[in-house]
Amino acid sequence: MSRTADAVGIGDEETALLVGHGSRRDKSNEAVRELAAGLEDRLGVSTDVAFLELAEPSIPDAIGTLAHSSSRITMVPLSLFAASHVKNDLPLAVKRARSEHPGVTFHAGAHLGIHPAILDLLDDRSRDVEAQLGVDRDD
Incomplete structure (x- = not known):
């Protein structure tokens, strides 16, 4: 993973590029990198990260590095809503990438959205908080 950090020139044909917002807090940005590593294990496809702002690498920088070793790059926004x-x-980053790297196929994945798995996760987290507060949902 993280070929943007290593600048490896030969490798996978397909890369999932997780696009986080970016934070001034290194710990938050590291969480995005950990998520990418976990996803790479599940997908069996190289994953890397880029950030919209406040952190490195930027989307253009990540794509510039990945374009040397990937023929297909799918950008996946780590955003719950379509803000x-x-x-x-x-979409602007995808358009620019297609123009600057014509030999690479680019796709943009959808935002996370209201998916049943997200609802299940929110329910689990709510139950955890309720348990900590001693709240019984069934009352």
Whole structure:
């Protein structure tokens, strides 16, 4: 993983590029990298990360590195809702990438959205908080 950090020139044909918002907190950005590593294990496809702002690598920098070793790059926004970054910034990044790297196929994945798995996760987290507070849902 993290060929943007290593600048490896030969490798996988397909890469999933997880696009996080970016934070001034290194710990938050590291969580995105950990998520990418876990996803790589599940997918069996190289994964890497880029950030919209506040952290490195930027989307253009990550793509510039990955384009040397990937023929297909799918950008996956780590955004729950289709806010401005998903509706505007990501499509612009895809358009720019296609123009600058014509030998690479680029796709943009959808935002996470309201998926049953997200609802299940929120329910689990709510139950954890309720248990900590001594709240019984069944009362």
